[in-house]
Amino acid sequence: MWYSNYPKSKFHFINDNGEWLQMDKLGHMTTSYYSGVLGIKAYQWTGMSRKNAIWYGGLTGTFFLTIIEALDGHSAEWGASSGDLIANSVGSFLAIGQELIWNEQRVQLKYSYKPSIWANQNPEQLGYNHLERALKDYNGQTYWLSFNLKSFMQIESDDFPNWLCLSLGYGAHFMRDPYPMEGNPVYRKRQYFVSFDLDLNRLKTNNKMLNTIIHTFGFLKFPAPAIQFRNGKMFYHLIYY
Numbered sequence: 107m108w109y110s111n112y113p114k115s116k117f118h119f120i121n122d123n124g125e126w127l128q129m130d131k132l133g134h135m136t137t138s139y140y141s142g143v144l145g146i147k148a149y150q151w152t153g154m155s156r157k158n159a160i161w162y163g164g165l166t167g168t169f170f171l172t173i174i175e176a177l178d179g180h181s182a183e184w185g186a187s188s189g190d191l192i193a194n195s196v197g198s199f200l201a202i203g204q205e206l207i208w209n210e211q212r213v214q215l216k217y218s219y220k221p222s223i224w225a226n227q228n229p230e231q232l233g234y235n236h237l238e239r240a241l242k243d244y245n246g247q248t249y250w251l252s253f254n255l256k257s258f259m260q261i262e263s264d265d266f267p268n269w270l271c272l273s274l275g276y277g278a279h280f281m282r283d284p285y286p287m288e289g290n291p292v293y294r295k296r297q298y299f300v301s302f303d304l305d306l307n308r309l310k311t312n313n314k315m316l317n318t319i320i321h322t323f324g325f326l327k328f329p330a331p332a333i334q335f336r337n338g339k340m341f342y343h344l345i346y347y
Contacts, residue, residue, distance in 0.1 A: 112183040117176075120185030125284035127296055129244035131193040132276065136215045136249060138167030138197030140325055146205055157206075164202035168194045212257040216250035216273065216303060218327040218347045219243075228282045248277040250327045252303045269308040273327060275299030279336070301332035301346060 123131070145166030149159035171194040179186030197215070204211050222245035225232040233239035239246060252273040256266050280294045306324040311317055332346035 109177055109181055112181055114180050115182040117179040118185050119179065120187060121189075122185075122187050122284070123189040126244045126281060127278040127294060128189075129247060129249070129278050129281075131189050132249040133244075133247070134171060134190050134193035135197040135200075136217055136325070138171055138194040139201050139215045140197075141167030141170060142198045142201030143211060146201065160202055160205045164205065165198050167201075168198040208257070210257060211307075212254050214252045214254075214271075214305070215325075216252045216327040217325055218248045218250065218275075218329075219246050220347055222246040222279070224280065224282050231283065245279055245281050248275045248299065248327070250275040250299075250301075250303065252305070252327065254305050254308070269305045271303035271305050273299070273301045273303040273330075275301060275327070275332070295336050297334055297336040299332050299334050299346065301327075302330045304328040304330075 142164040145163030146160055147163070149163040150156070152159075154162070172191065175186045175190055175194075178184040200213070200215070201211065204213065219240045221236065221239065222243055224245045225239045225243045232243040232245070233241070250273040252271040254268070254271050255261065256268045256270065275298065277297045277299070278294060279297060286294060306320050306326075306328070309317075309320055311320070327347065329345050329347040332343045334341040334343060334346070
């Protein structure tokens with residue numbers, strides 16, 4: 107359905123590594139990471155040996171997304187991207203490596219989104235509604251590395267919360283197109299964040315259904331106070347998402 111209305115071509119690569127200040131690559135990495143985490147759990151559930159479950163399950167995202175790259179490579183409208191392939195692999199190996207070394211995910215990739223003012227200026231690429239923009243408007247997205255403090259620092263005290271995380275975020279702003287337009291007075295900016303987060307996968311209740319719902323949204327960064335760095339300046343947010 108996605109490719110049927112576009113002409114096909116011989117397999118080819120394109121260099122899109124400079125687009126969107128690499129925000130799209132982080133999207134690939136995060137998708138591959140969570141596909142790997144779910145794949146590992148699925149193969150473990152079947153009774154497969156630990157190492158096989160980790161490797162086969164962890165590579166689920168890379169396998170799936172490589173198929174998409176192959177289809178892109180045969181489309182005249184797009185092309186396969188070496189940057190996408192690398193990002194897919196990094197996401198998979200982040201899941202695999204942690205399971206092999208620690209048997210848990212101490213460092214998670216997280217995602218957050220809030221509406222930006224730029225989507226209305228290019229809705230064809232950035233989305234016509236909030237559901238589309240949550241996937242396509244890189245101005246409104248932030249990707250996070252969320253470190254579980256108790257696990258990462260090996261804190262043994264039962265009084266220290268096992269759900270508390272420190273998160274480092276990356277985002278970009280002022281992007282109406284993949285690349286800067288000539289004569290555009292607004293310059294795209296990278297931005298960095300430091301914040302706290304909740305590891306929803308560590309929260310447990312007595313209700314299995316509620317646990318399932320909570321854990322389903324574990325890939326989302328929890329709203330929290332944050333410090334933002336952009337263009338050499340520091341900004342404070344009481345709540346940032």
